[in-house]
Amino acid sequence: MNKAIIMLLAGLTAGSSAVCTAAELGAPPALRAYAGIDDDRSATFDDAYASFDLRSLSNWPTGFTVVESLPIGLAAERFQNYGMGAFIDDSFGLQFLLGPGGRFAALDTGNGALTPLNERLQPADQPWLWCYQTMATPCWSSLQWDATTRTLFAMAIDPWNAPYSSRVYTIDPVAGTAHPVGEPLPGTIVRPMAIDPHGRMVGYDELSGRLLEIDKRSGAYETIGMLDLAPTIPEGVMLPGADLGFSADGTLWLVGTKWDFETDPTSTHYHSYAFRVDRQTARGTLVGDAGLVNVHALSIADANRGPDVLFAEGFNGADAYDFRLAVDIAEPAVVPAGEATPLLLRLSNLGSGEIVLTEPWTITLPASVGVADVPAVHSDCPDAFVRADAGANQVEVRAGMRVRSELTCTIEFAIRATEPGSHTITVPEGTVRTQNGGNGNTATAVFVAGPALVSPVLYDQIRYIGEGGGAYAVRWDAGVGPGPDWSSEGADDFSVDGAGWTITEVQLIGGAASQQVDLAIYPDVGGLPGDTPACAWPATPFTYPPDGPRALVSAPLPTPCVLAPGDYWLGVSFVNDYSFWQPNLPISGRQAVWRNPGGAVLAQVAPCPTWNTLTYCLGAIQQGKDFSFRLIGTRS
CATH class of the missing domain: 2.120.10 (Neuraminidase)
Structure with missing residues (x-):
């Protein structure tokens, strides 16, 4: 606060x-x-x-x-x-x-x-x-x-x-x-x-x-x-x-x-x-x-009011104390170069009074180490405001952060090394300025990065997630929900490079209670999905990976899809549930498209029995949006 x-x-x-x-009268107080x-x-x-x-x-x-x-x-x-x-x-x-x-x-x-x-x-x-x-x-x-x-x-x-x-x-x-x-x-x-x-x-x-x-x-x-x-x-x-x-x-x-x-x-x-x-x-x-x-x-x-805060004035405490802040760094896990791993800094106060940062503190990483984009920087220290930009080698901590008496709090963010080897991370003595001086020790940790791995990600469009406003994309069976006339499908484009791809898994941001999704990959024909899919997997089971972001759908394909170089579209319809395929910002390549062959979905601008852009079919709320998806597999 x-x-x-x-x-x-x-x-x-x-x-x-x-x-x-x-209370003075002896009656139960209101x-x-x-x-x-x-x-x-x-x-x-x-x-x-x-x-x-x-x-x-x-x-x-x-x-x-x-x-x-x-x-x-x-x-x-x-x-x-x-x-x-x-x-x-x-x-x-x-x-x-x-x-x-x-x-x-x-x-x-x-x-x-x-x-x-x-x-x-x-x-x-x-x-x-x-x-x-x-x-x-x-x-x-x-x-x-x-x-x-x-x-x-x-x-x-x-x-x-x-x-x-x-x-x-x-x-x-x-x-x-x-x-x-x-x-x-x-x-x-x-x-x-x-x-x-x-x-x-x-x-x-x-x-x-x-x-x-x-x-x-x-x-x-x-x-x-x-x-x-x-x-x-x-x-x-x-x-x-x-x-x-x-x-x-x-x-x-x-x-x-x-x-x-x-x-x-x-x-x-x-x-x-x-x-x-x-x-x-x-x-x-x-x-x-x-x-x-x-x-x-x-x-x-x-x-x-707890009895242990009677000494405080405002949030930061009025008094100065002799004990200096202690900082230590947990040894980061060994991961391949380019992979993210958490870095945890612990700030300890073993004294009887609260310690407050009186100046901004910049945590400087080696030039070969940068802040990863996930997970986000966070801290459980009271009044902490910590920020960093992805790829930067500095993390900024705002003045006013507190470490309460006889307690330890933490600052955590993800890092990745740009090259394999040992990378020394140091917080020198006195660099964390407080009302009674600064940290009384130098904290050092060695981050060991192994050889970089070949990424299984062929195409990634989940990096810039939009807030809500996804498109309804559901296949309804006869006798279920509102029926087949309400079935709709979304599609977004991607390009296969090199000598071709073999796709083994599709990841999306969305979800359905049935935990099934219809997937298809269409060749590009004149800037829209073609009529005949190159690969199709109806009612494909999916899961929500526990270590993934919220609503990340992981659908391993029952049979791999081998694609030659060229332009394609991924088509998606969740099965028998009111579900939305969530957006990605900004548009990559062509804007995503949508269709409702049965015509029963109330489109905001125009009925779309055949493929047309999200903006045309569903109105201005879809302006500038694509769909969120990721393709996993191997390159030929």
Whole structure:
């Protein structure tokens, strides 16, 4: 979080006098919370932004203080675009909101005014991740402030590709970036998560129904138990998108919603409840009933300041300490020249106070070593902003990055050697400038690169991935989905050089639940695919390689395709699923083409029963786009 935002927050006041008064009188103090209230029974009034006492949640609207009433249109825009919220320390005048599609904003709790901060907050390790702007196709699932590390954390989920996964990120709202921390949590959909006053992270896995204790630095997790909210909300009945939060005393609170089955077994009315959850058993105790509304985007207005940050001023700490920063470099793995491998720098602070970079730091690599384009540069150090250009031999670290007391954080990026041999990477003593001098040691590692390998990649058009806007390309069988008249096919061109190619595998960016795809290679005839394919593989099975980018489809061909030099087109139709072949930018060669022989697909510009360009068939959204694909095999 940028210090300017903290200064802005410091100028706002929080209404905490009622809490103090209640405590002085011996009564249970009010636990103020803010949330969106969705009342779908009214045709004219759908949502409100309101505050209430979470300890004594009552039937809407009793006990609620409405900050802003929202008509249906604005409510849909507000709370579908911004599905989760968080406060920073005790600055309750602003609630930060994050939407499943990456919209980030600040909401004034006094009048409901919304200030957008970032339209599309994207994970730094997956800059083209499909973070759509609706609740139906989420990417971000939780937003929480950690007072012990003074860091804004978020959880991202992949609910589309089995076995599914979740991952912890730190958020830099000023730079508009989100950096992954640790490893993904495979086989989970963590929605929501919360962080207690001591920095411990807890999450609810919607897939298994378990309450998890999550290590926010590594991504490792342990099961606390099956979340038990019965009989109020039986197992498997709670709707997606519950809210978790901690009060300053370490109590875990959950607000969950179900359909109102008690009134009507077929009801589609929401019914929300508040629970106090036991951290040891995952058993929930009912503490409030909000009635037939959906309470969502919850933030608890109770300062979660951990005792270990009382020395701090702003984010960077006010004091200087004697201990100097220690830097070491993990020995990179031995790989062939030209291949990427991770380089990990560890920054350690064994002292009792926080260390802050007071000047920018440039990590300089040997001239024979450059930054690889994947994976992206990232760091789990608080307030870290690290950048590098592919091929460059320098990595820039912004001033202000912190290393907390008695902790180690990391900076990681991928490197590749331009030639085989041993390459020495060094961080000299004193080059990482901090408030008490600089790093007190020289760190050295030797990167050994072996002989370069002959690449099996014949043609690669996955380097510049576009954001969404792919083309519908599906073959529908009779009696399945909308039927054969809705079948469509996309095609993109490539040229075979040398003495010819033998293609053994096709990779795409896309996907289908059937995990089958029709593939064909057509000769070029007058700038379009010819009528008769040179090779064709209907219903080819494909997989999603675990080490590939999101939605990378790998389809080994049942029989190799031998091609003479010349121009060709790769044709693609996923099988029996609403699927899109994702775009590539910019256009390589001729623009990709598309056809819908049955004519049932609603084209934006003109029906395309025969091949024509993406722009002609599907409109301006396809301007300047090709398809994403890669061909694997051998050269003759």
